[in-house]
Amino acid sequence: MKLDLALVAPPLRTILFHYLKTARLVLLAVLATTLLGTLASIGAPYLFSRLIDQLSAASVASGLIWAFMAYAVLMGAAYAFQRMSSFLTFMTSESLNFVTSTSFFARLVEKTSSFFLDHNPAEIENAQQKGERALNIVVQFALAAVLPSVTQLILALGLLGTVLDFDIALIVFGYGVVYVALVARAASVTRPHLDEAIEQSQASSRFVGNAISSMDTLRQFQSAGWMIGQFTNRERTVLEAFGRYATTHVRYAFIFGLALTVQFAISLWLLVPRVAAGELTVGDLVLFNTLLLQLNLPFQMMGQAIQQFAQSYSNFLPFARMWQADAHDDPETTDTFAVSEGVIGFEDVSYLYPNGRGVSEISFTARRGTITYITGDTGAGKSTLFKLLLKDMRPTSGSITVDGTDLGAVSRTDWFAHVAAVPQDIVLLNDTLATNIVLGRPFDEARLRRAAERAAILAFIEGLEAGFDTVVGERGLKLSGGERQRIAIARALYADPAVVLLDEASSALDAETEKDIMDQLRLIRDEVTIIAITHRVSVIAPDDKVVRIGPIGTQP
Numbered sequence: 001m002k003l004d005l006a007l008v009a010p011p012l013r014t015i016l017f018h019y020l021k022t023a024r025l026v027l028l029a030v031l032a033t034t035l036l037g038t039l040a041s042i043g044a045p046y047l048f049s050r051l052i053d054q055l056s057a058a059s060v061a062s063g064l065i066w067a068f069m070a071y072a073v074l075m076g077a078a079y080a081f082q083r084m085s086s087f088l089t090f091m092t093s094e095s096l097n098f099v100t101s102t103s104f105f106a107r108l109v110e111k112t113s114s115f116f117l118d119h120n121p122a123e124i125e126n127a128q129q130k131g132e133r134a135l136n137i138v139v140q141f142a143l144a145a146v147l148p149s150v151t152q153l154i155l156a157l158g159l160l161g162t163v164l165d166f167d168i169a170l171i172v173f174g175y176g177v178v179y180v181a182l183v184a185r186a187a188s189v190t191r192p193h194l195d196e197a198i199e200q201s202q203a204s205s206r207f208v209g210n211a212i213s214s215m216d217t218l219r220q221f222q223s224a225g226w227m228i229g230q231f232t233n234r235e236r237t238v239l240e241a242f243g244r245y246a247t248t249h250v251r252y253a254f255i256f257g258l259a260l261t262v263q264f265a266i267s268l269w270l271l272v273p274r275v276a277a278g279e280l281t282v283g284d285l286v287l288f289n290t291l292l293l294q295l296n297l298p299f300q301m302m303g304q305a306i307q308q309f310a311q312s313y314s315n316f317l318p319f320a321r322m323w324q325a326d327a328h329d330d331p332e333t334t335d336t337f338a339v340s341e342g343v344i345g346f347e348d349v350s351y352l353y354p355n356g357r358g359v360s361e362i363s364f365t366a367r368r369g370t371i372t373y374i375t376g377d378t379g380a381g382k383s384t385l386f387k388l389l390l391k392d393m394r395p396t397s398g399s400i401t402v403d404g405t406d407l408g409a410v411s412r413t414d415w416f417a418h419v420a421a422v423p424q425d426i427v428l429l430n431d432t433l434a435t436n437i438v439l440g441r442p443f444d445e446a447r448l449r450r451a452a453e454r455a456a457i458l459a460f461i462e463g464l465e466a467g468f469d470t471v472v473g474e475r476g477l478k479l480s481g482g483e484r485q486r487i488a489i490a491r492a493l494y495a496d497p498a499v500v501l502l503d504e505a506s507s508a509l510d511a512e513t514e515k516d517i518m519d520q521l522r523l524i525r526d527e528v529t530i531i532a533i534t535h536r537v538s539v540i541a542p543d544d545k546v547v548r549i550g551p552i553g554t555q556p
């Protein structure tokens, strides 16, 4: 079974390290109860076998009752410790879920925007849940199965070797090795089917995510049936891959049964004549039978653990891939970065997407005192310039400067403290207008009202029954497109940014409202650097600066 350790080790290291730190006391309790439980469960049959031999000596001593009592106590203690251990393990599993989900989320927020173009929320959620479950199974199994099994195995084998015969201990051990090897082989043969099933299930989640976000369009074009068909086909592929996985395992079940029969047959074939010859007592034979069952249990547990680990590895892969996907590599945050003049310089800036499109050798300077408009035909690269300004990606060549400082040397945290953007697609939370404008920053009523006024939305908000406490609905869909855009502009202005970027920010507005907003913004153009993308030439005033760009290879 080939494992891609470079892929899975970094997330495992981080998560397990935090987990061990958080849950160390409970884990110690798990270790202690496991050990005690195992000692008691091995001690009980040993004591039982000796009692049988005492009984066969014909004289039932009065003290025997106490020995039976001790046996009963050991059995009870073994059961109690095993149960304690399994519930303590369960307790730690919640800590593990907590660590896994919070660490994964912290990684997600660092991802580049292209990551979110490639993976939709449903797919990310699926990978996270699968990964979380996989890790949990592995750790639970390690604690609740592998650890007790190995301890039990060592103790029982030792006892078997001492009391009975070394040959028998060897046969048992040999069986164990064969059994575990068989499980490993079965896991390796079946893994490609499992990997395929998991990959298909990821693709299926991606598909669901896409379908949900375009539900209205699908209904309108009467394409829902077509989508259901597509989804059913995908789920069928997942089911078939899981089917192939299971049937391969079923074939192996016969080989496992054969191995167990051979083990019992050889052991009894060796032992029974010795009992007949008087070398071994009937009690020894009873001890062997009980221990053999106990010994096979740990092997079966270990085998199951291998199979679970293999399954968990496959389930963990999408999680690990997302964990390892490119994140923004950012310089250290200094908190000392400041924007004074607000001069933004583009010097021969080029950016090529992997498909060869993008922008080429763009140069211009944006200053305060005038609004800088970026215009150009569709696909010319206007939004790409904004993505570069927002450090979604770095220029392939050339540089962007802020008051002479290369933007590449400024961390996103430092830069975002001074720049505010109004994107083309506005995302509002299903919360109040105030929450949508303030968005977690320190609340200040005066600022809130001023931002709303500058975005020409204050009168509208004050006219609503609940005012700023009006809830906007899922994705803000209880507002019109123009209202959403004005809320987004108020959001951008709330923290008095040094630089404001508007990406077609007024395209959903009628000409009059658009003029209103741009006139409002003109009032602050001496304090704030304003760069706006527009298709509408009518909004551009004679004293605005216009930068016209053309697609790669053309002259604007």
Ligand SMILES: Nc1ncnc2c1ncn2[C@@H]1O[C@H](COP(=O)(O)OP(=O)(O)OP(=O)(O)O)[C@@H](O)[C@H]1O
Binding pocket: 114, 117, 353, 354, 355, 357, 358, 359, 376, 377, 378, 379, 380, 381, 382, 383, 384, 385
């Ligand atoms: N993530 C991406 N991966 C690959 N190519 C992209 C990506 N985003 C944009 N492009 C391509 O880069 C070019 C510039 O796109 P961009 O969105 O910057 O243009 P634009 O001027 O903002 O267009 P519009 O006016 O239509 O919004 C286009 O040809 C587009 O197809």
